[in-house]
Amino acid sequence: MKTNILMVLFALLICQFGNAQKYFTRTGMTQFRASEEAFEPVEAINKSTTAILNVNTGEVAVQVFIAAFEFDNALMQEHFNENYMDSHEYPKGIFKGELKDFSKEKLTSNNSFDLNGTLTIKGIEKEIQTKVYVKEENNLLLVTANFSVKPENFGINIPSIVQDKIAKYIQISIEYELIEKK
Amino acid sequence: MNLLKKNKTIVLLILLGIGLWSAYQYVFAAPLTTDNIIAEYQGKAEDFKRLMLTDFDEWHNKVIRITGTVTAITEEGILLDQNIYCQFDDKLIKITENEVITLKGRVIGFDALLEEIKLNQCIIIQK
Numbered sequence: 001m002k003t004n005i006l007m008v009l010f011a012l013l014i015c016q017f018g019n020a021q022k023y024f025t026r027t028g029m030t031q032f033r034a035s036e037e038a039f040e041p042v043e044a045i046n047k048s049t050t051a052i053l054n055v056n057t058g059e060v061a062v063q064v065f066i067a068a069f070e071f072d073n074a075l076m077q078e079h080f081n082e083n084y085m086d087s088h089e090y091p092k093g094i095f096k097g098e099l100k101d102f103s104k105e106k107l108t109s110n111n112s113f114d115l116n117g118t119l120t121i122k123g124i125e126k127e128i129q130t131k132v133y134v135k136e137e138n139n140l141l142l143v144t145a146n147f148s149v150k151p152e153n154f155g156i157n158i159p160s161i162v163q164d165k166i167a168k169y170i171q172i173s174i175e176y177e178l179i180e181k182k
Numbered sequence: 183m184n185l186l187k188k189n190k191t192i193v194l195l196i197l198l199g200i201g202l203w204s205a206y207q208y209v210f211a212a213p214l215t216t217d218n219i220i221a222e223y224q225g226k227a228e229d230f231k232r233l234m235l236t237d238f239d240e241w242h243n244k245v246i247r248i249t250g251t252v253t254a255i256t257e258e259g260i261l262l263d264q265n266i267y268c269q270f271d272d273k274l275i276k277i278t279e280n281e282v283i284t285l286k287g288r289v290i291g292f293d294a295l296l297e298e299i300k301l302n303q304c305i306i307i308q309k
Contacts, residue, residue, distance in 0.1 A: 052296075061295055071213065073209075073210060075210075091239075
Protein backbone atom coordinates (compact mmCIF):
# COMPACT_ATOMS: atom_id res chain seq x y z
CA MET A 1 0.00 0.00 0.00
CA LYS A 2 2.73 2.39 1.03
CA THR A 3 4.78 1.68 -2.09
CA ASN A 4 1.67 2.37 -4.15
CA ILE A 5 1.27 5.80 -2.63
CA LEU A 6 4.94 6.48 -3.14
CA MET A 7 4.68 5.48 -6.76
CA VAL A 8 1.69 7.76 -7.31
CA LEU A 9 3.60 10.62 -5.69
CA PHE A 10 6.61 9.85 -7.85
CA ALA A 11 4.47 9.78 -10.98
CA LEU A 12 2.93 13.14 -10.02
CA LEU A 13 6.41 14.58 -9.51
CA ILE A 14 7.49 13.44 -12.97
CA CYS A 15 4.36 14.99 -14.45
CA GLN A 16 5.25 18.27 -12.76
CA PHE A 17 8.69 18.26 -14.33
CA GLY A 18 7.36 17.17 -17.66
CA ASN A 19 4.81 19.97 -17.73
CA ALA A 20 6.13 23.06 -19.36
CA GLN A 21 5.89 25.98 -17.01
CA LYS A 22 3.83 28.66 -18.68
CA TYR A 23 2.99 32.26 -17.89
CA PHE A 24 0.08 33.95 -19.59
CA THR A 25 -2.37 36.85 -19.76
CA ARG A 26 -5.76 37.38 -21.37
CA THR A 27 -5.76 41.12 -20.96
CA GLY A 28 -2.43 42.26 -22.35
CA MET A 29 -2.11 45.79 -23.72
CA THR A 30 -1.12 46.22 -27.35
CA GLN A 31 -1.03 49.75 -28.64
CA PHE A 32 -0.24 51.30 -31.95
CA ARG A 33 0.47 54.79 -33.15
CA ALA A 34 0.23 55.53 -36.85
CA SER A 35 0.00 59.27 -37.08
CA GLU A 36 2.26 61.89 -38.44
CA GLU A 37 1.88 65.19 -36.63
CA ALA A 38 -1.83 65.38 -37.27
CA PHE A 39 -4.92 67.22 -36.31
CA GLU A 40 -6.31 64.06 -34.86
CA PRO A 41 -3.96 61.27 -33.76
CA VAL A 42 -4.37 57.87 -35.41
CA GLU A 43 -3.83 55.49 -32.53
CA ALA A 44 -5.63 52.71 -30.75
CA ILE A 45 -5.30 50.41 -27.81
CA ASN A 46 -6.17 46.75 -27.41
CA LYS A 47 -6.59 45.57 -23.82
CA SER A 48 -7.65 42.03 -24.65
CA THR A 49 -4.45 40.52 -26.00
CA THR A 50 -3.72 36.90 -25.12
CA ALA A 51 -0.05 36.09 -24.62
CA ILE A 52 1.67 32.90 -23.45
CA LEU A 53 5.33 32.49 -22.53
CA ASN A 54 6.90 29.12 -21.90
CA VAL A 55 9.57 30.00 -19.34
CA ASN A 56 11.50 26.75 -19.89
CA THR A 57 12.04 27.24 -23.60
CA GLY A 58 11.39 30.96 -24.14
CA GLU A 59 8.66 30.22 -26.68
CA VAL A 60 6.12 32.99 -27.09
CA ALA A 61 2.64 33.01 -28.62
CA VAL A 62 0.48 36.14 -28.88
CA GLN A 63 -2.99 36.63 -30.27
CA VAL A 64 -4.62 39.99 -30.86
CA PHE A 65 -8.22 40.45 -31.96
CA ILE A 66 -8.25 43.25 -34.50
CA ALA A 67 -11.81 44.31 -33.64
CA ALA A 68 -10.75 44.84 -30.02
CA PHE A 69 -8.58 47.83 -30.92
CA GLU A 70 -10.32 50.82 -29.41
CA PHE A 71 -10.07 54.30 -30.91
CA ASP A 72 -11.32 57.56 -29.45
CA ASN A 73 -13.21 58.11 -32.66
CA ALA A 74 -15.96 55.77 -33.87
CA LEU A 75 -15.56 56.60 -37.55
CA MET A 76 -11.82 55.97 -37.43
CA GLN A 77 -12.43 52.64 -35.70
CA GLU A 78 -14.92 51.67 -38.39
CA HIS A 79 -12.52 52.56 -41.20
CA PHE A 80 -9.70 50.70 -39.47
CA ASN A 81 -11.80 47.52 -39.27
CA GLU A 82 -13.53 47.70 -42.61
CA ASN A 83 -11.19 49.44 -45.03
CA TYR A 84 -7.71 48.81 -43.72
CA MET A 85 -7.69 45.58 -41.74
CA ASP A 86 -10.72 43.66 -43.09
CA SER A 87 -11.21 42.46 -39.54
CA HIS A 88 -14.23 40.42 -40.50
CA GLU A 89 -12.17 38.29 -42.85
CA TYR A 90 -8.96 38.39 -40.80
CA PRO A 91 -10.13 38.72 -37.20
CA LYS A 92 -6.76 38.02 -35.57
CA GLY A 93 -3.17 39.07 -35.58
CA ILE A 94 -0.86 36.28 -34.45
CA PHE A 95 2.74 36.28 -33.30
CA LYS A 96 4.79 33.14 -32.73
CA GLY A 97 8.41 33.29 -31.73
CA GLU A 98 11.13 32.77 -29.20
CA LEU A 99 12.92 34.80 -26.56
CA LYS A 100 16.55 33.91 -27.12
CA ASP A 101 18.42 32.44 -24.12
CA PHE A 102 15.54 33.18 -21.81
CA SER A 103 15.45 31.76 -18.32
CA LYS A 104 13.66 33.00 -15.24
CA GLU A 105 16.82 32.68 -13.18
CA LYS A 106 18.57 35.24 -15.34
CA LEU A 107 15.97 37.90 -14.60
CA THR A 108 17.79 39.20 -11.52
CA SER A 109 20.81 40.24 -13.56
CA ASN A 110 19.46 40.75 -17.06
CA ASN A 111 16.10 42.08 -18.25
CA SER A 112 16.60 42.38 -21.94
CA PHE A 113 16.17 39.54 -24.44
CA ASP A 114 16.17 39.20 -28.20
CA LEU A 115 12.82 38.18 -29.64
CA ASN A 116 12.64 36.52 -33.05
CA GLY A 117 9.47 35.33 -34.62
CA THR A 118 6.73 35.57 -37.19
CA LEU A 119 3.94 38.10 -37.15
CA THR A 120 0.85 37.21 -39.15
CA ILE A 121 -1.58 39.99 -40.07
CA LYS A 122 -4.21 39.69 -42.79
CA GLY A 123 -2.86 36.24 -43.54
CA ILE A 124 0.60 37.60 -44.45
CA GLU A 125 3.63 36.39 -42.49
CA LYS A 126 6.62 38.60 -41.72
CA GLU A 127 9.72 38.02 -39.63
CA ILE A 128 10.03 40.34 -36.65
CA GLN A 129 13.10 40.99 -34.50
CA THR A 130 13.05 43.19 -31.48
CA LYS A 131 14.26 43.59 -27.93
CA VAL A 132 11.93 42.61 -25.14
CA TYR A 133 12.20 43.62 -21.51
CA VAL A 134 11.08 41.16 -18.87
CA LYS A 135 10.82 41.99 -15.18
CA GLU A 136 9.69 39.77 -12.34
CA GLU A 137 7.49 41.42 -9.75
CA ASN A 138 5.22 39.79 -7.15
CA ASN A 139 5.15 36.50 -9.06
CA LEU A 140 4.20 38.35 -12.26
CA LEU A 141 6.34 38.65 -15.33
CA LEU A 142 6.08 42.14 -16.79
CA VAL A 143 6.89 42.05 -20.49
CA THR A 144 7.35 45.22 -22.55
CA ALA A 145 8.58 45.87 -26.08
CA ASN A 146 8.44 48.43 -28.87
CA PHE A 147 8.82 47.78 -32.55
CA SER A 148 7.58 49.10 -35.83
CA VAL A 149 6.02 47.60 -38.95
CA LYS A 150 5.30 48.89 -42.44
CA PRO A 151 1.63 48.65 -43.38
CA GLU A 152 2.34 47.74 -47.02
CA ASN A 153 4.23 44.63 -45.83
CA PHE A 154 0.91 43.25 -44.65
CA GLY A 155 -1.13 44.25 -47.65
CA ILE A 156 -2.62 47.28 -45.92
CA ASN A 157 -3.13 49.94 -48.56
CA ILE A 158 -3.21 53.55 -47.49
CA PRO A 159 -5.19 55.62 -50.00
CA SER A 160 -3.22 58.58 -51.34
CA ILE A 161 -5.72 61.05 -49.91
CA VAL A 162 -4.71 60.18 -46.33
CA GLN A 163 -1.11 59.23 -47.04
CA ASP A 164 0.28 62.39 -45.46
CA LYS A 165 -1.61 61.70 -42.28
CA ILE A 166 -0.42 58.15 -41.76
CA ALA A 167 3.18 57.37 -40.85
CA LYS A 168 5.33 55.11 -43.05
CA TYR A 169 6.15 53.03 -40.00
CA ILE A 170 3.51 52.06 -37.47
CA GLN A 171 4.86 52.07 -33.92
CA ILE A 172 3.62 49.15 -31.85
CA SER A 173 4.12 48.87 -28.14
CA ILE A 174 3.18 46.00 -25.90
CA GLU A 175 2.76 45.68 -22.17
CA TYR A 176 1.81 42.28 -20.79
CA GLU A 177 1.50 41.16 -17.17
CA LEU A 178 1.89 37.42 -17.22
CA ILE A 179 0.80 35.17 -14.38
CA GLU A 180 1.66 31.53 -13.92
CA LYS A 181 -0.72 29.15 -15.68
CA LYS A 182 -1.84 26.36 -13.38
CA MET B 183 -40.70 91.78 -48.30
CA ASN B 184 -37.62 92.91 -46.49
CA LEU B 185 -38.77 91.02 -43.43
CA LEU B 186 -39.19 87.84 -45.46
CA LYS B 187 -35.71 88.20 -46.92
CA LYS B 188 -34.23 88.72 -43.48
CA ASN B 189 -36.07 85.69 -42.13
CA LYS B 190 -34.84 83.61 -45.02
CA THR B 191 -31.22 84.39 -44.20
CA ILE B 192 -31.79 83.50 -40.58
CA VAL B 193 -33.48 80.21 -41.49
CA LEU B 194 -30.64 79.37 -43.87
CA LEU B 195 -28.05 80.17 -41.21
CA ILE B 196 -29.86 77.98 -38.69
CA LEU B 197 -30.07 75.10 -41.18
CA LEU B 198 -26.39 75.47 -42.00
CA GLY B 199 -25.60 75.48 -38.30
CA ILE B 200 -27.59 72.30 -37.73
CA GLY B 201 -25.90 70.69 -40.74
CA LEU B 202 -22.40 71.54 -39.54
CA TRP B 203 -23.20 70.47 -36.04
CA SER B 204 -24.49 67.04 -37.12
CA ALA B 205 -21.53 66.56 -39.46
CA TYR B 206 -19.23 67.30 -36.55
CA GLN B 207 -21.14 64.86 -34.34
CA TYR B 208 -20.86 62.17 -36.99
CA VAL B 209 -17.15 62.59 -37.68
CA PHE B 210 -15.99 62.99 -34.11
CA ALA B 211 -18.36 60.68 -32.26
CA ALA B 212 -16.87 58.26 -29.75
CA PRO B 213 -17.45 54.54 -30.39
CA LEU B 214 -20.68 53.13 -28.97
CA THR B 215 -20.41 51.22 -25.72
CA THR B 216 -22.05 47.89 -24.97
CA ASP B 217 -24.66 49.82 -23.04
CA ASN B 218 -26.04 51.52 -26.15
CA ILE B 219 -25.99 48.53 -28.47
CA ILE B 220 -28.90 46.13 -28.69
CA ALA B 221 -27.93 42.54 -27.92
CA GLU B 222 -28.24 40.28 -30.98
CA TYR B 223 -28.40 37.15 -28.89
CA GLN B 224 -30.13 36.62 -25.59
CA GLY B 225 -30.10 33.37 -23.73
CA LYS B 226 -28.04 30.77 -21.94
CA ALA B 227 -24.25 30.92 -22.15
CA GLU B 228 -24.28 27.16 -22.65
CA ASP B 229 -26.43 27.46 -25.80
CA PHE B 230 -24.39 30.35 -27.13
CA LYS B 231 -21.23 28.25 -26.97
CA ARG B 232 -22.82 25.69 -29.27
CA LEU B 233 -23.97 28.42 -31.68
CA MET B 234 -20.56 30.03 -31.71
CA LEU B 235 -18.83 26.72 -32.44
CA THR B 236 -20.93 26.16 -35.56
CA ASP B 237 -20.12 29.59 -36.96
CA PHE B 238 -17.43 31.79 -35.43
CA ASP B 239 -17.67 34.54 -38.01
CA GLU B 240 -21.37 35.10 -37.59
CA TRP B 241 -20.85 36.49 -34.07
CA HIS B 242 -17.74 38.48 -34.68
CA ASN B 243 -18.01 41.91 -33.03
CA LYS B 244 -21.67 41.40 -32.04
CA VAL B 245 -23.12 42.28 -28.67
CA ILE B 246 -24.77 39.44 -26.77
CA ARG B 247 -26.57 38.99 -23.48
CA ILE B 248 -25.96 35.67 -21.76
CA THR B 249 -26.74 33.92 -18.51
CA GLY B 250 -24.31 31.44 -17.03
CA THR B 251 -22.41 30.22 -14.00
CA VAL B 252 -19.24 31.95 -12.87
CA THR B 253 -16.53 29.27 -12.85
CA ALA B 254 -13.44 31.39 -12.23
CA ILE B 255 -12.61 34.97 -11.30
CA THR B 256 -9.52 36.82 -12.51
CA GLU B 257 -8.23 40.31 -12.02
CA GLU B 258 -10.11 41.89 -14.92
CA GLY B 259 -12.80 39.40 -15.77
CA ILE B 260 -14.55 36.12 -15.16
CA LEU B 261 -14.96 32.77 -16.83
CA LEU B 262 -18.57 31.88 -17.51
CA ASP B 263 -19.38 28.17 -17.92
CA GLN B 264 -15.67 27.20 -18.05
CA ASN B 265 -14.70 28.69 -21.37
CA ILE B 266 -16.35 32.01 -22.03
CA TYR B 267 -14.00 34.71 -20.84
CA CYS B 268 -15.71 38.02 -20.07
CA GLN B 269 -13.56 41.08 -19.63
CA PHE B 270 -14.86 44.09 -17.72
CA ASP B 271 -13.76 47.68 -18.18
CA ASP B 272 -14.25 48.51 -14.54
CA LYS B 273 -12.79 46.62 -11.66
CA LEU B 274 -15.10 43.83 -10.64
CA ILE B 275 -18.08 44.40 -8.46
CA LYS B 276 -18.61 41.64 -5.94
CA ILE B 277 -19.00 38.38 -7.80
CA THR B 278 -18.44 34.98 -6.27
CA GLU B 279 -17.69 31.66 -7.87
CA ASN B 280 -20.64 29.43 -8.77
CA GLU B 281 -22.94 32.42 -8.86
CA VAL B 282 -25.38 32.56 -11.79
CA ILE B 283 -25.26 35.94 -13.55
CA THR B 284 -26.53 37.66 -16.67
CA LEU B 285 -24.19 39.95 -18.54
CA LYS B 286 -23.92 41.87 -21.75
CA GLY B 287 -20.69 41.98 -23.72
CA ARG B 288 -19.12 42.18 -27.15
CA VAL B 289 -17.86 39.00 -28.81
CA ILE B 290 -14.32 39.61 -30.01
CA GLY B 291 -13.64 36.07 -31.14
CA PHE B 292 -12.50 32.58 -30.32
CA ASP B 293 -9.17 32.55 -28.53
CA ALA B 294 -7.35 29.58 -30.07
CA LEU B 295 -4.43 29.77 -27.63
CA LEU B 296 -6.59 29.23 -24.55
CA GLU B 297 -9.57 27.66 -26.32
CA GLU B 298 -12.02 30.19 -24.98
CA ILE B 299 -14.68 32.45 -26.40
CA LYS B 300 -13.69 36.00 -25.55
CA LEU B 301 -15.98 38.93 -24.76
CA ASN B 302 -14.96 42.42 -23.76
CA GLN B 303 -16.64 45.60 -22.48
CA CYS B 304 -18.87 43.41 -20.35
CA ILE B 305 -21.47 44.86 -18.03
CA ILE B 306 -23.46 42.96 -15.46
CA ILE B 307 -27.19 43.00 -16.03
CA GLN B 308 -28.36 40.84 -13.20
CA LYS B 309 -26.99 38.70 -10.42
